[in-house]
Amino acid sequence: MKDDMQINKYLEKAEEAFEKNKLIKALNLYNRAYELSNGEDIDAIINLALIYDFLGKSEKAKDYYKEALSIDNYEERAYYGLATIYDEEENYEEAIKLYNKAIYINPNYHKAYFFLANVYDVSEKKALAIETYEKLLSLNPMDFWANLNLGCIYEERNENGAAYKKFSKALRIDPNNYLALFNMGVIYYKFNMIEKAINFYERAIEKNKSYEYSYLNLAVIYKYADTKKGIEVLSSGINNCSETHFLYYNRSCFYALIGEENRACEDIIMALKLYPEFLKYILEDEELENIKKSNSFKEFVAKYSL
Structure with a gap:
């Protein structure tokens, strides 16, 4: 009982340090909780993996995530954490397997759906990316980035009506986001609604003067x-x-x-x-x-x- 109380105290202090971006201090505190639990506290192990990943020590992070899974094969956070590392390494097939395992354990795992959809997108599995983003949006219709990213996939496929709906939804969620304004300019230009396209590109530039593609697309309208x-x-x-x-x-x-x-x-x-x-x-x-x-x-x- 005394050890449990001490472990929880270390975990609380480690979380506070982590939130203040004091990663080394958090790492030391999680290590104390880990040692005191004889390497059996899942929260300590998951957070050690997370911090090592933050510090760029991905192999060390993988080891801890795998250690967590050896204790609990249904630890969704470990599958998700491993998936993000393989995703970063562009080992997309492995990342896909692990994101799907996390989702199998927790069908409401929003972040896992989001990054799984993104992996499908970058690995040119567009239909699966659409399906995954749509599933995420059925769980959380107000996810700005899911709406925006899905709209971009529809636009790439020239499904411009569907793209317009997703970009419109993204702008209702965040009316001042320069990427949403930019993409709406793209769609209105495709619809041959030139004045509206100009307006959205100009608004995108107003919100972010350092995004070069807004200038390019707006200039192209004036080219001839x-x-x-x-x-x-x-x-x-x-x-x-x-x-x-x-x-x-x-x-x-x-x-x-x-x-x-x-x-x-x-x-x-x-x-x-x-x-x-x-x-x-x-x-x-x-x-x-x-x-x-x-x-x-x-x-x-x-x-x-x-």
């Missing part, structure tokens, strides 16, 4: 209708974003369209400096035909090739 406006949008993106190589590439194409070949050449050279792999696309890009003939471009490519 108002090329200079498109250049302004891309320039704003270049000023506000860290990943700008494809914004420079696209601005080069826009400049080429209006005959500003010197600026187009400067931008395509900058794009190549930031991302040399663009060269193979540039050499095939008909919009940049005149730019590829310029001395500045030829000289840069000659040096780059060397």
